[in-house]
Amino acid sequence: MIGRLNHVAIAVPDLEAAASRYRDRLGATVSPPQDEPEHGVRVVFVELPNTKIELLHPLGENSPIAGFLAKNPAGGIHHLCFEVEDIRAAREQLEAGGARVLGDGEPKIGAHGKPVLFLHPKDFDGTLIELEEV
Ligand code: CO
Numbered sequence: 364m365i366g367r368l369n370h371v372a373i374a375v376p377d378l379e380a381a382a383s384r385y386r387d388r389l390g391a392t393v394s395p396p397q398d399e400p401e402h403g404v405r406v407v408f409v410e411l412p413n414t415k416i417e418l419l420h421p422l423g424e425n426s427p428i429a430g431f432l433a434k435n436p437a438g439g440i441h442h443l444c445f446e447v448e449d450i451r452a453a454r455e456q457l458e459a460g461g462a463r464v465l466g467d468g469e470p471k472i473g474a475h476g477k478p479v480l481f482l483h484p485k486d487f488d489g490t491l492i493e494l495e496e497v
Contacts, residue, residue, distance in 0.1 A: 364453050365445035369475075369495050370415040374431045374441040378420040381438070382407045385416065396420075399474055403427055406474060417474070442481070442491035450478050450496040462486045470496070 375381035378396055385407075386393040394408040403426035409416035419441055421429040431441055447453040450470050458464060463483035473479030473495055482492040 364456060365447060365494070366497070367446045368414045369444040369446050369493075369497070370417050371443055372417040372419050372441045372493075373438060374419045374428050374435065375438040376420075376432055376436060378405060378407055378418060381418045382409075385409045385418070391416075398422055402474060403429075404474075440490075442493050444479075444493035444495050446497045447494045448496070450480055450494055453494055454480055457482065 373381070382393050382396070385391045392410040394410070397406050397408075399406055400423060403422055405420045405422045407418040409418065419428050421432065428441070432438065454464055454468065454470075458468075463486055465481040465483060468480075470478035470480050473493070475495065478496045480494045482494070484491045
């Protein structure tokens with residue numbers, strides 16, 4: 364069902380410092396920061412030949428990243444995103460197997476303008492998993 368690793372998302376307490384580490388120390392191509400108010404995040408995309416790293420920082424009230432950083436003040440891996448061809452078919456197959464889809468279960472438009480779903484970390488070894496239809 365899952366295909367390529369689309370991105371690894373890392374919550375960071377200092378977005379500019381994190382972007383600088385990837386750009387200046389690791390020599391990666393790094394985007395300018397982008398605000399995504401509907402997701403409550405400010406994001407820097409690190410472009411790698413085979414995948415992306417998304418550096419996430421809280422934006423606004425009720426950001427889903429704020430609670431994560433409260434528990435992990437130094438930052439840490441927040442989620443993995445895998446590509447799927449048909450997100451509704453993937454959801455049906457996962458739910459039939461007992462996996463829990465977060466929220467109301469309806470795909471939302473994600474950071475790249477494509478439908479996404481999140482799966483409960485307790486069902487996947489403590490890892491929050493995002494599925495993105497490509
Ligand atoms: Co993501």
